[in-house]
Amino acid sequence: MESIFHEKQPSGNMDDSGFFSIQVISNALKVWGLELILFNSPEYRRLRIDPINERSFICNYKEHWFTVRKLGKQWFNLNLS
Structure with a gap:
């Protein structure tokens, strides 16, 4: 029951349009040994x-x-x- 509850909760990492958060992008780059550094x-x-x-x-x-x-x-x- 708890897993169903978590599946229904909105995620701050992705929205319905497929937009991913900066945290998702950063973690995906780490898989390849790359680092995201914010320009500012x-x-x-x-x-x-x-x-x-x-x-x-x-x-x-x-x-x-x-x-x-x-x-x-x-x-x-x-x-x-």
């Missing part, structure tokens, strides 16, 4: 990361996630929708 975080500033030297970014615009990836010297938007 103190850690990002502390590490002095230069965006030009990065290979990819996961972006969110109006609750839509998309990835921008650099291949060679060119950037590509890997958005599927």
